[in-house]
Amino acid sequence: MTQPTTDRLVWTTADLERLPESSNRYEIVDGELLVTRAPHWGHQNAIVNTVAELRNWSIATNLGKTVPTPGIIFSDTDNVIPDIVWISKSRLDIALDENGHLTIAPELIVEVLSAGTQNERRDRETKLKLYTERGVQEYWILDWRIQQIEVYRRQPTTLKLVTTLFATDVLTSPLLPGFTCPVDRLFL
DSSP states (O other): OOOOOOOOOOOOHHHHHHSOOOSSEEEEETTEEEEEOOOOHHHHHHHHHHHHHHHHHHHHHOSEEEEESOOEEEETTEEEOOSEEEEEHHHHHHHBOTTSOBOSOOSEEEEEOOSSHHHHHIIIIIHHHHHHHHTOSEEEEEETTTTEEEEEEEOSSSEEEEEEEETTSEEEOTTSTTOEEEGGGGGO
16 A cells, blocks of 8 residues: 655755745745735834834843844754844853844843734744744734734743733843833834
């Protein structure tokens, strides 16, 4: 009896380097190619506002760095570009490769949802699983359309949804001592 083959195409970092320049964002999770187009203005606005809040706190505390859209190369088949990361200074010292890409998980990753079921599934399932496996301590999913933040925290071996915040709430984090931000400021 012949077994059916389940060969699947596995994308690698080298494959990404051969793709033509484009306004698309290419990522790989578990060898699967993920492609997204240029995001909506509201998406980008939420990124800028969140980076500003985290950056201001980081400068005031000198505890770490906030960067929008960094490359994280966890492995040859897990290569992503989150919307925002915050990484402690001590972790950053060991995190960068010679090309300036992160190779280990930052403590905090923020993704801003793009419209569409496939995009939402990517951030809520595919990336949540990857970030859990790679040791991210906290993961925020921002939805700029309804001004909501889902906060996931490590509990102890997996990222679990611990709260959902709305525009009238205040965002804090045990990961970021003294950080407070009215949620609506992320969506102005």
